[in-house]
Amino acid sequence: xxxxxxxxxxxxxxxxxxxxxxxxxxxxxxxxxxxxxxxxxxxxxxxxxxxxxxxxxxxxxxxxxxxxxxxxxxxxxxxxxxxxxxxxxxxxxxxxxxxxxxxxxxxxxxxxxxxxxxxxxxxxxxxxxxxxxxxxxxxxxxxxxxxxxxxxxxxxxxxxxxxxxxxxxxxxxxxxxxxxxxxxxxxxxxxxxxxxxxxxxxxxxxxxxxxxxxxxxxxxxxxxxxxxxxxxxxxxxxxxxxxxxxxxxxxxxxxxxxxxxx
Amino acid sequence: xxxxxxxxxxxxxxxxxxxxxxxxxxxxxxxxxxxxxxxxxxxxxxxxxxxxxxxxxxxxxxxxxxxxxxxxxxxxxxxxxxxxxxxxxxxxxxxxxxxxxxxxxxxxxxxxxxxxxxxxxxxxxxxxxxxxxxxxxxxxxxxxxxxxxxxxxxxxxxxxxxxxxxxxxxxxxxxxxxxxxxxxxxxxxxxxxxxxxxxxxxxxxxxxxxxxxxxxxxxxxxxxxxxxxxxxxxxxxxxxxxxxxxxxxxxxxxxxxxxxxxxxxxxxxxxxxxxxxxxxxxxxxxxxxxxxxxxxxxxxxxxxxxxxxxxxxxxxxxxxxxxx
Numbered sequence: 167x168x169x170x171x172x173x174x175x176x177x178x179x180x181x182x183x184x185x186x187x188x189x190x191x192x193x194x195x196x197x198x199x200x201x202x203x204x205x206x207x208x209x210x211x212x213x214x215x216x217x218x219x220x221x222x223x224x225x226x227x228x229x230x231x232x233x234x235x236x237x238x239x240x241x242x243x244x245x246x247x248x249x250x251x252x253x254x255x256x257x258x259x260x261x262x263x264x265x266x267x268x269x270x271x272x273x274x275x276x277x278x279x280x281x282x283x284x285x286x287x288x289x290x291x292x293x294x295x296x297x298x299x300x301x302x303x304x305x306x307x308x309x310x311x312x313x314x315x316x317x318x319x320x321x322x323x324x325x326x327x328x329x330x331x332x333x334x335x336x337x338x339x340x341x342x343x344x345x346x347x348x349x350x351x352x353x354x355x356x357x358x359x360x361x362x363x364x365x366x367x368x369x370x371x372x373x374x375x376x377x378x379x380x381x382x383x384x385x386x387x388x389x390x391x392x393x394x395x396x397x398x399x400x401x402x403x404x405x406x407x408x409x410x411x412x413x414x415x416x417x418x419x420x421x422x423x424x425x426x427x428x
Numbered sequence: 429x430x431x432x433x434x435x436x437x438x439x440x441x442x443x444x445x446x447x448x449x450x451x452x453x454x455x456x457x458x459x460x461x462x463x464x465x466x467x468x469x470x471x472x473x474x475x476x477x478x479x480x481x482x483x484x485x486x487x488x489x490x491x492x493x494x495x496x497x498x499x500x501x502x503x504x505x506x507x508x509x510x511x512x513x514x515x516x517x518x519x520x521x522x523x524x525x526x527x528x529x530x531x532x533x534x535x536x537x538x539x540x541x542x543x544x545x546x547x548x549x550x551x552x553x554x555x556x557x558x559x560x561x562x563x564x565x566x567x568x569x570x571x572x573x574x575x576x577x578x579x580x581x582x583x584x585x586x587x588x589x590x591x592x593x594x595x596x597x598x599x600x601x602x603x604x605x606x607x608x609x610x611x612x613x614x615x616x617x618x619x620x621x622x623x624x625x626x627x628x629x630x631x632x633x634x635x636x637x638x639x640x641x642x643x644x645x646x647x648x649x650x651x652x653x654x655x656x657x658x659x660x661x662x663x664x665x666x667x668x669x670x671x672x673x674x675x676x677x678x679x680x681x682x683x684x685x686x687x688x689x690x691x692x693x694x695x696x697x698x699x700x701x702x703x704x705x706x707x708x709x710x711x712x713x714x715x716x717x718x719x720x721x722x723x724x725x726x727x728x729x730x731x732x733x734x735x736x737x738x739x740x741x742x743x744x745x746x747x748x749x750x751x752x
Contacts, residue, residue: 217629239628249629257622260615268619271612272631280613280640284604290611297612337631 168195169228170341170372171216176225178211178396185211187396189225193374193389198367200375200383202407203393204417209376210252212393213343216374217249218242230340244272248334249343254326256318262329263314266301269336273297301336308332308362324355328362341372348379360386384408392416441689442602449595453588461703462587468699469594470656475679475695476605476688477648481544482677483685484614485641486621487537491548492649492676494555497668498524499653501559504571504663514577518654525650529643537638540624544642552670559665570664574657590659597655601648606688608644617641678720684730693731 171193178186186208193199201209214220216227218239226235234242243249248269257265274296283290305311308328313321318329327347334342347363348356360382367373377383383390384404392400392407394416400407407413453462474496481489502524503517528551536547560568577584577593584593608614616637619627627634657663679698684690701719705712727733 219628238633240631240633243629243631251626255623255626257615257619257626259622260618264615267612268615268632269630271616280608280611280644283611283613284607290607294611333630 169193170195170197170230171199171374172228173212173216174226174228176212176215176222176227178208178215178220178222185396186215186393189393189396189398191391191398191401193372195372197388198363198373198375198386200377200387200390201393202377202380202383202390206395207393208396209393210345211396213249213345213374213376216242217247217343243337243339246338246340247343248337248339248341250327250330250334250345250347252345252349254323254330256326256330256333258317258319260318261315262310262318262321262332263298263301263305265318265329266304266332266336267297269304269333270297270300270338273300273336273338304332304336307365308335309358322355324351324358327351327355327359331359331362331366335366335371339371341374342366344373344375344377346376346378348377348382356382445692446595446599450592453591459587461700462591464699464703465696466587466590466594466659467656468696469591469598470652470659471676471679471699472598472692472695473601473655474649474652475676475691476601477645477652478676478680479605479645479685479691480608480617480648481638481641481645483680483691484609484617484621485638487638487642488542488545488677489548489642489645490545490670490673490677491532491551492645493668493670493672494548494552495525495528495646495649496653496656496672496676497552497559497663497665498528498555499650500657500663500668501565501571501653502650503654504574504657505565508571508574514575514658517657518651521650521654522647525647526643528650529639529646533639533642533646537642538635548673549670552668552673556665556668559668566663568665570662571657572662574661574663576661577658584658594655602688609688613637613640681728682720682723682730684732684736687730687732687736689735690730690732697731 169192173189173191176186176189177184189208189212191199201212203209211220215222215225218234218237218241221236226233228234229242229245229247232245234245234247237245257268260268283293302311302314305314308331310325310328310332313325313329318326321329331342331344331347344363347359351359356379363373363386375383375387387404390400390402390404390407391398392410392413399412399416400410402410452465456462474492478489478492481487499521502520506512506520507514507517532547532551533544536543559565559570565571579593582589584590616627616632619630619632620634620637620641624634627637653668675698679695680691681694682698683692683694701716702712705715708715723730729736
């Protein structure tokens with residue numbers, strides 16, 4: 167099996183605190199890989215290191231066969247790593263459609279700078295139309311077509327989460343990093359979001375998922391890696407993780423171990 | 429069919445405005461008012477530029493007067509010292525704008541925070557002091573007798589002639605500005621203002637986007653300065669103070685941020701306001717400041733936001749990100 171993402175001995179320290187310690191993991195193509203762990207175990211830090219927002223001095227990140235260690239955030243995004251944020255980060259004064267269009271900023275550029283864009287009128291009009299049509303197709307796919315011209319600020323929380331996911335999809339990524347996608351959603355919103363993930367997964371996008379909600383993690387992940395205090399303590403299928411004694415003691419405390427085993 | 433109707437809606441108001449503007453000199457015979465309108469149109473180009481970096485990308489720039497001044501000097505010196513035709517003076521101004529954009533923008537926009545605001549204030553002051561004290565470029569006397577534009581052998585010398593020239597220039601700049609605002613770069617600029625953290629994950633180089641917006645702002649400002657030097661045939665450092673930078677910001681905010689109608693309304697009103705308030709005599713500054721302050725408090729979206737909100741309510745439909 168080919169790998170899409172590989173972390174080799176990633177380490178991140180903030181002063182004396184080691185947030186992530188010598189983390190290695192291999193994510194296969196065509197999988198939904200979840201990274202779980204209690205609060206403060208280094209999950210979001212890991213995502214930050216993968217997509218280039220957090221600098222790190224030790225370790226390597228390989229993406230789709232290429233070493234992307236130390237590359238800038240936007241370069242990594244262009245290579246095909248999309249992401250969503252724990253606290254939605256949308257462009258509040260723009261419409262849903264425009265937000266999605268920004269996600270496709272670097273897709274097949276016919277004009278690479280503004281001067282070119284201004285002089286080659288036909289070319290640029292076509293580029294704009296193509297971008298818009300593509301964004302409309304994404305909206306159709308995520309089921310938000312009727313909201314295209316609404317300002318995102320006026321949307322319900324769940325719909326904003328889906329919009330953000332659509333923006334990531336618009337860049338045609340091979341891999342999307344999902345940072346706590348289910349946080350703050352009610353059960354029906356959660357179902358809608360997960361359905362959208364599954365649809366996108368079936369169409370060919372892989373997911374690296376960080377999540378607190380066990381319901382979501384156990385239902386959609388193919389592989390789960392568990393972190394505790396920045397160190398990997400277990401890895402396996404959802405079933406294996408659920409019965410892993412180390413994981414149970416990390417989440418619930420050692421004294422629950424016997425009860426769960428029963 | 430629907431599309432054609434939509435387009436007609438979008439393009440009809442500008443056409444009406446331009447046609448109306450063509451009749452203004454026939455109605456207003458006071459040449460001083462026409463001169464003020466000319467100044468407003470020159471300022472409008474600088475304000476269009478400022479809107480890219482401050483209105484859209486949300487980075488406060490208090491250096492537009494410095495850029496404006498350097499554009500004016502570059503053009504005036506080039507034309508008078510080298511004895512060049514006046515319109516060629518636009519070229520050194522564009523070059524100056526590009527250089528300022530890169531040299532000042534690169535260090536001050538790669539970092540977060542107020543650095544651009546601070547460096548641009550300092551830049552304006554330094555530019556003014558150098559212009560004022562450097563004898564080689566005229567010192568405190570400035571550059572005198574900057575020649576007029578010649579167009580098809582006709583010298584543009586009366587305010588009315590300049591007015592019509594400026595209508596053409598403003599229409600040209602309005603089209604360019606409109607196209608940039610509604611391009612993927614325009615959206616990237618607004619994205620920087622709305623949520624800069626999310627910009628790189630869309631594959632956009634954040635620093636590059638800000639520097640691009642700033643460079644366009646500077647080029648517009650320098651071109652406006654070059655035209656200004658022809659408008660008054662005279663360049664003097666004392667006109668290019670931080671006060672003027674603030675005036676540009678007020679013009680941008682007063683009408684409505686990042687809406688082109690708003691920018692036009694704001695620039696024209698703020699340029700004419702001293703004339704409209706002249707009857708106040710000594711109290712002019714006080715009342716002027718009060719008006720601007722009241723608008724900032726009670727109408728932060730600018731005058732145009734009243735019209736836009738009403739449109740939004742009636743149509744209940746698409747609202748193009750506050751960009752008219």
